[in-house]
Amino acid sequence: MAMERKIRELKEKREKMLLGGGEEAIVKQKAMGKNTARERIMAILDAGTFNEYDMFVEHDARDFGMDKKNLPSDGVVIGTGTVHGNPVAIFAQDFTVAGGSLGLMHSRKITKMMDHALKMRIPLIGINDSGGARIQEGVNSLAGYGEIFFRNTISSGVIPQISVILGPCAGGAVYSPALTDFVFVVDNISKMFITGPEVIKTVLGEEISMESLGGARVHCEITGNAHFFAASEDECFSQIKRLVSFIPRNNQVRAAFTETIPPDAGYDIDKIVPGDPTLPYDVREVIRAVADGSDFFEIQEMYARNMVIGFGRMGGRTVGFVANQPMEMAGVLDVDSSDKAARFIRYCDAFSIPLITLVDLPGYLPGVDQEHAGVIRHGAKVLYAYSEATVPKLTVILRKAYGGGYIAMSSRHLRADFVLAWPTAEIAVMGPEGAANIIFRKEITSAADPDEMRRQKVDEYREKFANPYVAASRGYVDAVIEPSETRRMLLHGLEVSENKDVQMPWKKHGIPPF
């Protein structure tokens, strides 16, 4: 009966490990609205698919009394499972064990999973809930972070990497999420910063709470470090599962096709966009009017709202939507909206997701603060990202497309595959008011009634240039279409570009304006 005894022994050992930092620590964790590491993993993965590895890993630190400390699973839970049937590698730091602090073996467990994910070409999901470096382990702990950052970088663009911040993630630790594709945060639970409130207070004398410094809202609205905001862990887990449903498991395969569901009949696409180019509307309504099932999964909803990005499906295939948002800051390109769009474009290109760009913008945001914040180099990222993207690029010019903004938003000149324009499109160097004031300055200032003359000249310019037909006459626009033809034309464009093949000149890598 040796077998039976040994099995019982194993079970006992497992039970002990499954308790993590012990019941008291778990109660504390729960009181903060937080689940335990293993509960979080189970909530994300399909039921019964989690396979845990390295449960019995132990640290061998000896200094500062660490030789007497037993840290179950060394404070991190790792393994593989599936999400909607797709295999994923996952790790979750266990805050109940020494505050989820990262020591050498802890980091080796994480990097084991990262290596595994890269080798198997499956997505990596990392749940961060850690006080930071395990200081008792000294430089070994720093080495651990470095090994993680290196793997994040090498895996970037090969497998999807998802970071979930469910507790503190401070100091150097923040750079792992920052290097990954998507960061999920939860209100009142997630905290991310390089230097905490204590240090800021002692060094600089500035007082700020953890929440105001690096809470979920801050990273969703101000810094742009996070991509998805949730009110609870449960909401966060369903967002993660939804994201996984849209993206392919690696850069060699396509995202899973679904059946084609037509958009809701309730959307009247002819009535969404006002004819007057100065009036606002919600561009997400246009996206919903053309997307399968009117389903749009928005990314960075609270950040740089003048640019809308996210996933949807067209004819059952995942597409990335990029759209100017006229109801926020008139939809201008500025530092933040450029960064937001450029990164998403590169994500879609890396993972073979076609891009659909909806254009309606007055240009770049004027101002000293924008110029000094580097709108030149940030704005250049959009040009770079669209130009180097070789996935199918479909552009619909809904209304205004002025100046540099026209060029940047997936224009023909950056090699868009299909450029469609609605009859309301105005493709010009600038709006009629601005243009008339420059071209006809002499006539206007010398006229007996300058205001009347200005009005006349503005109308003259509008009549001549504020339309899609000048661009269409040069072939910069492939077709001027009725709004109601948009979905059919986009579906056709995607079908035609199914086997798109573009050869780029050999290079080690480009030098994007980071």
Added chain:
Amino acid sequence: MEKRDTDKLIIDHTAYTTRLNSRFAARKPYTPPVAGRIQSFIPGTVVEVLVNPGDTVKEGDDIVILEAMKMKNRLKSHLDGKVVAVNVKPGDRVTKGAVLVEIA
């Protein structure tokens, strides 16, 4: 964050009806730097003020010692002139951009 649908954003002489984000709505007009103002370039603590009102100073003279990030920074005069105002004393904690001493 306050949301107003009736805000206007003017670009190239055209007024667009839209919402303004809080950062834009709260932006401060640009003010050119004034050579006679000795300002803190970093939040910190004033350790020493080396001049008194009425003192004559030369370009390059040390005016204030400001401690920040455990470093003692010597803030120097950008011009020859007279100290017209001293707005801080040792021990004061100052924000970034605070005007510490004025020279004319």
